[in-house]
Amino acid sequence: MSSPAAAIVLDAVSKRYGSRTIIRDVSFTVDHGEIVGFLGPNGAGKTTTMRLIAGFTAATSGRVMVAGYDMATDNVEAARRIGYLPERPPLYDALDVSAYLRFVAKVKGVRRAALAAELERVTIACHLEAVTRQEIYKLSKGYRQRLGLAQALLGSPGVLLLDEPTAGLDPAQIQETREVIRGFGRDHAVLLSTHILAEATLICQRVAIIHHGRLIAIDSPSGLQRALAQTNSVSLQVTAPPDDLRAELLSLKGVRAVSMLPPDRDGRLTVECQVEAEHGIEAELARAVAARWDLHRLERQAPTLENVFLHYVADRRDESGSA
Amino acid sequence: MRGALAVYQKEMATYFRSPIAYYVVAVFLLGTGYFFLYNVFLTGETTMAGTLQNMGLLLLTLAPVISMRLFSAEYGAGTAELLLTLPLTPWQIVLGKYLGAVTILLLISAGTVVDLVPLYLFGTPETTTILAGYIGFVLLGMACLAVGELFSVLTHNQIVAALITAAVLLAFWFVGHLQDFQRSDALRGLIGYLSFARHFTDFIQGLVRTEAVAFYLVVSAVALTLSASYLQWRR
Numbered sequence: 374m375s376s377p378a379a380a381i382v383l384d385a386v387s388k389r390y391g392s393r394t395i396i397r398d399v400s401f402t403v404d405h406g407e408i409v410g411f412l413g414p415n416g417a418g419k420t421t422t423m424r425l426i427a428g429f430t431a432a433t434s435g436r437v438m439v440a441g442y443d444m445a446t447d448n449v450e451a452a453r454r455i456g457y458l459p460e461r462p463p464l465y466d467a468l469d470v471s472a473y474l475r476f477v478a479k480v481k482g483v484r485r486a487a488l489a490a491e492l493e494r495v496t497i498a499c500h501l502e503a504v505t506r507q508e509i510y511k512l513s514k515g516y517r518q519r520l521g522l523a524q525a526l527l528g529s530p531g532v533l534l535l536d537e538p539t540a541g542l543d544p545a546q547i548q549e550t551r552e553v554i555r556g557f558g559r560d561h562a563v564l565l566s567t568h569i570l571a572e573a574t575l576i577c578q579r580v581a582i583i584h585h586g587r588l589i590a591i592d593s594p595s596g597l598q599r600a601l602a603q604t605n606s607v608s609l610q611v612t613a614p615p616d617d618l619r620a621e622l623l624s625l626k627g628v629r630a631v632s633m634l635p636p637d638r639d640g641r642l643t644v645e646c647q648v649e650a651e652h653g654i655e656a657e658l659a660r661a662v663a664a665r666w667d668l669h670r671l672e673r674q675a676p677t678l679e680n681v682f683l684h685y686v687a688d689r690r691d692e693s694g695s696a
Numbered sequence: 697m698r699g700a701l702a703v704y705q706k707e708m709a710t711y712f713r714s715p716i717a718y719y720v721v722a723v724f725l726l727g728t729g730y731f732f733l734y735n736v737f738l739t740g741e742t743t744m745a746g747t748l749q750n751m752g753l754l755l756l757t758l759a760p761v762i763s764m765r766l767f768s769a770e771y772g773a774g775t776a777e778l779l780l781t782l783p784l785t786p787w788q789i790v791l792g793k794y795l796g797a798v799t800i801l802l803l804i805s806a807g808t809v810v811d812l813v814p815l816y817l818f819g820t821p822e823t824t825t826i827l828a829g830y831i832g833f834v835l836l837g838m839a840c841l842a843v844g845e846l847f848s849v850l851t852h853n854q855i856v857a858a859l860i861t862a863a864v865l866l867a868f869w870f871v872g873h874l875q876d877f878q879r880s881d882a883l884r885g886l887i888g889y890l891s892f893a894r895h896f897t898d899f900i901q902g903l904v905r906t907e908a909v910a911f912y913l914v915v916s917a918v919a920l921t922l923s924a925s926y927l928q929w930r931r
Binding site (some may be wrong): 424427428429430431441449450452453455457459461462463465466468477479480481482508524530543566620 | 698699701702703704705706710713714760773775776778779780781782783784785846930
């Protein structure tokens with residue numbers, strides 16, 4: 374899995390604070406031109422992992438490599454290649470927007486001659502044109518978040534670490550921000566933490582799920598969904614006596630469980646069948662139901678990333694509960 | 697150096713966009729003006745000795761106010777996460793911030809030059825003695841700010857940083873009084889050497905002694921090194 378060209382490499386990384394272990398033995402890589410989503414419940418270790426990669430904290434054991442540099446020894450050299458948006462946008466309230474961006478650009482080594490063009494590039498990319506002269510403490514939450522993102526984009530770093538980049542934005546801004554990230558992901562490595570599953574499905578090539586400090590799954594969104602295909606469900610709308618219908622459905626091979634909502638005004642039942650991932654089971658269901666009653670609708674539902682996430686997190690909860 | 701310079705410029709921009717720098721400058725200049733009037737016009741002596749002595753004490757209370765925000769404010773606002781993940785070494789950050797604080801020190805020193813005007817108008821003060829006094833004042837201030845920066849690196853709370861700094865500085869200022877309680881010559885010597893006030897008095901009397909210059913510079917260097925080391929270690 375680990376290729377030498379990978380932009381971010383975590384190799385058996387753990388982080389302890391005193392006796393508390395925040396991250397346990399986490400290994401994964403992010404390649405150039407790839408956007409990886411980082412999912413996990415609050416307190417799972419997403420932010421700590423981001424901080425380890427950004428060099429804000431050092432790993433207790435294991436190795437973090439960014440752009441070929443070991444964060445334990447060459448973190449300053451690596452930092453030139455990292456754009457980092459922490460969970461809370463790190464803004465100097467007393468400065469105005471352009472003074473703030475100029476400071477970050479200078480530290481990142483943007484040349485004086487290129488400074489104005491670089492500031493303009495990120496200002497436009499993050500839609501900050503209207504507030505460049507404003508003091509940061511006067512900015513709305515959406516602008517603060519976008520200024521944090523603009524700061525991370527300065528100097529075109531090869532690696533972009535974004536901790537909840539769309540938090541606090543309105544739907545239109547979320548859309549725009551995703552476009553910026555998607556555009557950036559084409560030729561950079563992006564690691565993006567989020568708890569919005571739809572976001573991960575939309576813009577990430579791969580998704581890593583972290584829980585209790587452990588990496589419990591990493592795959593493409595569709596790969597994760599496939600892995601859970603055995604919990605597929607089929608939903609039906611039928612006009613039929615509920616008890617007969619339930620008995621009929623349960624008698625079919627491959628149907629594990631049936632749940633029903635009470636009939637609506639037209640007497641239609643909405644039925645949810647948990648089925649095994651066998652091919653052709655929908656056709657069999659349709660034949661059996663349509664032979665006796667009116668079948669209005671039948672639909673196979675692929676698991677959403679939501680289900681996938683809950684599945685993994687719930688599994689782990691059982692494990693830790695029984696341990 | 698470019699990194700330290702960028703940090704320095706950022707520091708200067710933030711100092712003068714918050715009320716703290718104005719507060720420090722105003723209190724210091726008003727205080728110094730009062731002491732000057734008291735010392736010169738009441739005693740009729742055309743020297744800066746008394747005023748410089750008081751300026752030193754005033755500095756002990758104001759240096760913590762300048763230094764408290766250096767790092768504590770960055771921790772509090774979450775900007776430390778930016779500063780410590782930018783391509784900057786701990787030394788660049790510590791030095792950039794230190795130079796910003798020292799600039800404020802130089803500004804308030806320059807502000808007191810106004811007091812010299814009546815001194816030269818109505819008397820014949822010794823220029824070299826006054827110059828030595830100012831050198832001592834700036835060196836004392838540099839040591840105080842370095843100590844203050846160290847305590848600001850260590851705590852997230854600005855008030856705590858200021859209080860601990862003030863306590864430590866006052867202890868170093870008055871530690872000389874303990875000399876009288878010591879019988880051992882070595883201990884008397886050591887306590888005398890650690891006294892911020894004793895070295896400062898030398899300067900006020902017109903003596904620029906290598907030992908005194910070295911003392912303040914070593915205190916500054918040690919405090920700054922500890923600050924940079926702490927930043928490295930806390931990762």
